[in-house]
Amino acid sequence: MDIKVNVRETDGETNIVELAGEIDVYTSPKVKDALGELIDRGVYNLVIDLEKVRYIDSTGLGVLIGGLKRVREHGGTVNLVCTNPQIKKIFDITGLVKIFGIYDSEDAAMKASV
Amino acid sequence: MTVPPPEQATAETVELRIPRKAEWVAVARLAVAAVASRMRFTIEEIEDVKLAVAEACTNAIQSADGADQIEILCETDHAHLRVTVANRRGVGAAIVAPPLAEDEVRIDGLGVFLIRSLMDDVEYAVDPESGSRLVMIKRLAS
Numbered sequence: 001m002d003i004k005v006n007v008r009e010t011d012g013e014t015n016i017v018e019l020a021g022e023i024d025v026y027t028s029p030k031v032k033d034a035l036g037e038l039i040d041r042g043v044y045n046l047v048i049d050l051e052k053v054r055y056i057d058s059t060g061l062g063v064l065i066g067g068l069k070r071v072r073e074h075g076g077t078v079n080l081v082c083t084n085p086q087i088k089k090i091f092d093i094t095g096l097v098k099i100f101g102i103y104d105s106e107d108a109a110m111k112a113s114v
Numbered sequence: 115m116t117v118p119p120p121e122q123a124t125a126e127t128v129e130l131r132i133p134r135k136a137e138w139v140a141v142a143r144l145a146v147a148a149v150a151s152r153m154r155f156t157i158e159e160i161e162d163v164k165l166a167v168a169e170a171c172t173n174a175i176q177s178a179d180g181a182d183q184i185e186i187l188c189e190t191d192h193a194h195l196r197v198t199v200a201n202r203r204g205v206g207a208a209i210v211a212p213p214l215a216e217d218e219v220r221i222d223g224l225g226v227f228l229i230r231s232l233m234d235d236v237e238y239a240v241d242p243e244s245g246s247r248l249v250m251i252k253r254l255a256s
Contacts, residue, residue, distance in 0.1 A: 025172045026136035057168050058225035086161045093231045094224055 003027035003053075005034040014045040014113045016106060020052035023060030031060065035067040044076025047109040056087055061096060068100065077101070079109040125191040134175055134182050134201065142186050143168040149188045150195055154254050162232035163252050167197055169225040170248045174201035193254055194234075200247035 003021040010016060015038055023031055038046065048064065050056070068078040079101040082088055091097045103109040130145050132138040147164040155163070167186065174184045187198040230236050233250040 022140065024136075024168060025139055025175060055164075057165060057172065058228055059172060061224055086158065089158075090165070090228070094227065 003030055005031060007034065007038065010110065012045075012110075013043070014047055014110060015043045016047045016049060016110075018049040018052065022055040023053060023063070024055065024057045025059045028059040028063045032063045032066065035063065036070075039067065039070050044071040044074040045113045046071060046076070046078045047106060047113055048078060048080050049106055049109075050080055050082040050084070050087060053082075053084070053087060056090060061090070061094060064100070065096070077113050079103060079112050081106050081109045125189060127190075128188040130186040130188075132171075132184050132186070134184050136172075136175055138184075139168050139171045139175070142171050142184070146186065146188055146197055149190065150252070153190060153195060155195070155252070159252060163195065163197070166229045166232045166250055166252075167199065169229050170197075170199035170250065172225055173248070174199060177201065193256075195252045195254075196249065197251075198247050198249045 003019060003023055006018040006020070008016040008018065017034065017038070019031060021027065035046070046067065048067075064078065064080070071078055080091075080103065082091070082102050083104050088097075088102065091100065091102060101109065101112050103112060128145075128149050130142060132142050143164045146167045147160050150160045150163045171184055171186070174181075181201045183201075185198075185200045187200070189196040189198075229248075229250060234253045235249075235251040237249040239247055239249070
């Protein structure tokens with residue numbers, strides 16, 4: 001059980017954070033560190049790609065909420081890419097669909113962050 | 115020889131004990147998912163159970179007590195899966211009175227909210243002798 005974090009810079013101000021694996025109480029600190037490092041460097045517009053994430057729990061949601069809270073302090077955004085029905089369901093029942101922009105593709109999420 | 119009707123099917127139990135460490139939560143959730151998959155649950159329902167068990171174990175880990183193990187008991191019969199997650203002195207400590215920072219309270223609350231949303235019944239009990247436990251039930255569709 002692990003999580004892989006791959007950060008890609010783009011032409012604009014937005015960075016794409018591609019996550020792959022499972023985000024739980026054990027792996028979420030790694031995601032938190034990766035997001036924190038970007039934000040500390042002044043990257044406040046993030047697209048987080050969850051397409052290769054097979055599982056996320058409340059600690060993972062907490063890390064995403066924490067990241068969103070930090071970038072918003074600087075006028076930034078966090079948009080998510082997610083089409084996995086089980087993961088979208090978790091965002092639905094927690095009401096986080098109203099807080100995050102959730103898109104079907106990186107392109108759509110990138111357009112929304114501009 | 116005839117197959118007994120479902121209502122007469124024998125109840126069965128599976129017990130698991132894991133170290134109270136984050137790296138073991140995946141083992142607990144996968145084990146309980148394997149139990150659920152032996153029943154007539156849909157894939158979506160199995161995923162619900164998996165997440166609820168992980169949240170209960172996470173609660174147990176994050177509660178401030180001296181326990182070093184988490185006990186997971188699965189009881190199955192023809193109608194439901196009942197999962198008990200027990201942590202000597204603490205599964206529910208974070209639920210009842212979490213002395214946590216503002217962010218942590220909100221995040222912890224998400225976990226409890228998820229358990230209640232994904233399972234059909236959730237009970238929390240404290241026994242001064244044996245500690246606290248979270249019991250959750252998922253019913254099979256009739």
